[in-house]
Amino acid sequence: MSSYNADGVPLSDGKPEYLELSDDVKDLLVKQISTAVEDVLDSMMHEGTKDAHWRSKMRKDDVEYYEDRESVTKGQSRFCCVSATDASVEDVINLFLVSDTDMLLQRCRIMYDNLMDARILSVLEHPSEEHPMRSSYVRYTAFKTPALLRNHRDMCVVVATDVIHRPDGSTVGYCVWDSLNLPEVSEFDVPQGFIRSRMFRSGYFVQNSGEPNSETKVAYIVGIEAGGFAPRLAARYVMPRFGAVLSRVVGHLRRKQLDPSTFAPQAEWTDKHKAEFCQCCSKHFGAVKLLDTRRYNCVVCGDAICHACHHVEEVEVRGARNTTVGICVGCNTASRKQSRISRWSSRWNSSISTDSTESSTRSLPI
Numbered sequence: 001m002s003s004y005n006a007d008g009v010p011l012s013d014g015k016p017e018y019l020e021l022s023d024d025v026k027d028l029l030v031k032q033i034s035t036a037v038e039d040v041l042d043s044m045m046h047e048g049t050k051d052a053h054w055r056s057k058m059r060k061d062d063v064e065y066y067e068d069r070e071s072v073t074k075g076q077s078r079f080c081c082v083s084a085t086d087a088s089v090e091d092v093i094n095l096f097l098v099s100d101t102d103m104l105l106q107r108c109r110i111m112y113d114n115l116m117d118a119r120i121l122s123v124l125e126h127p128s129e130e131h132p133m134r135s136s137y138v139r140y141t142a143f144k145t146p147a148l149l150r151n152h153r154d155m156c157v158v159v160a161t162d163v164i165h166r167p168d169g170s171t172v173g174y175c176v177w178d179s180l181n182l183p184e185v186s187e188f189d190v191p192q193g194f195i196r197s198r199m200f201r202s203g204y205f206v207q208n209s210g211e212p213n214s215e216t217k218v219a220y221i222v223g224i225e226a227g228g229f230a231p232r233l234a235a236r237y238v239m240p241r242f243g244a245v246l247s248r249v250v251g252h253l254r255r256k257q258l259d260p261s262t263f264a265p266q267a268e269w270t271d272k273h274k275a276e277f278c279q280c281c282s283k284h285f286g287a288v289k290l291l292d293t294r295r296y297n298c299v300v301c302g303d304a305i306c307h308a309c310h311h312v313e314e315v316e317v318r319g320a321r322n323t324t325v326g327i328c329v330g331c332n333t334a335s336r337k338q339s340r341i342s343r344w345s346s347r348w349n350s351s352i353s354t355d356s357t358e359s360s361t362r363s364l365p366i
Contacts, residue, residue, distance in 0.1 A: 020122075026124055044219065076200070080220060093204075096161050117142040121137075134163075138158050143197075151194055218249070220245065278304065303328060311327050
């Protein structure tokens with residue numbers, strides 16, 4: 001495993017980047033993660049409109065939180081953070097598909113702002129033509145902690161990913177991980193200056209009902225043990241930290257959908273100074289000068305919009321740093337390929353279809 005200098009920079013000299021595991025160890029890891037996947041799917045997909053497994057705790061910053069009080073033992077805490085995205089199930093799971101170390105680092109930095117190191121130590125199953133989203137591997141990650149804490153944290157887990165297309169038309173995806181428990185394998189020892197964080201039956205569960213214009217629900221499941229990320233702290237106070245990770249994932253997916261190459265050319269934008277009403281909500285701008293300063297153009301469709309319909313979003317620009325742009329409500333919440341009428345109708349149809357399919361398709365504990 002890696003060693004680190006005083007600045008927290010990983011030093012890998014003399015350490016293997018990839019571990020050759022025996023067949024017995026691989027079989028043990030495959031069995032372990034298969035059991036974890038089965039448990040996660042069972043807890044997230046069972047039928048019924050009421051869920052005794054997950055109990056609602058709170059809602060904060062567009063993320064809902066649920067606590068698992070049924071399958072934990074003393075010293076354990078398990079909960080899930082739930083949000084939604086317009087991205088497909090495959091787009092979400094692709095963030096966790098087995099890759100090389102450079103790509104893993106890039107993807108992990110999307111989720112964590114305190115990442116020190118990330119590497120794939122061993123691959124148990126590569127994606128295939130028949131199952132392009134199915135993979136399993138051993139992943140190591142290290143995280144920097146605040147200066148008040150003496151030791152940094154690291155984590156060594158076995159991971160499994162896959163996407164399942166169900167007969168009812170819905171799509172389910174998962175990235176599940178479980179901490180290793182292999183004291184006989186010295187390569188998995190805890191580096192000096194670190195505390196090993198342990199997670200169980202954790203990861204991402206993703207589902208889309210398959211209904212037209214339906215959103216993809218994303219649940220970040222967190223199972224932690226005493227001595228892990230937050231020993232002796234109540235789960236309620238730890239939840240927002242993990243909810244922020246989920247928000248970073250959803251934000252990244254939203255930025256990917258906002259492709260600058262599809263934005264309306266500035267020459268085609270509506271003249272906001274001549275517009276009499278907001279082209280998003282139809283409110284009249286009025287003749288008051290103060291209101292004239294609160295008119296904007298949506299960079300996606302070019303419409304003139306009011307302050308209430310103006311949302312600032314971060315977009316990814318190739319070869320440059322991310323930049324912020326102004327986008328109207330319609331373009332911010334729906335696919336850029338839809339017309340204005342279909343964008344607005346999709347928002348209403350999505351909420352209606354979600355309500356009507358909730359009892360027939362068990363997705364997330366909402």
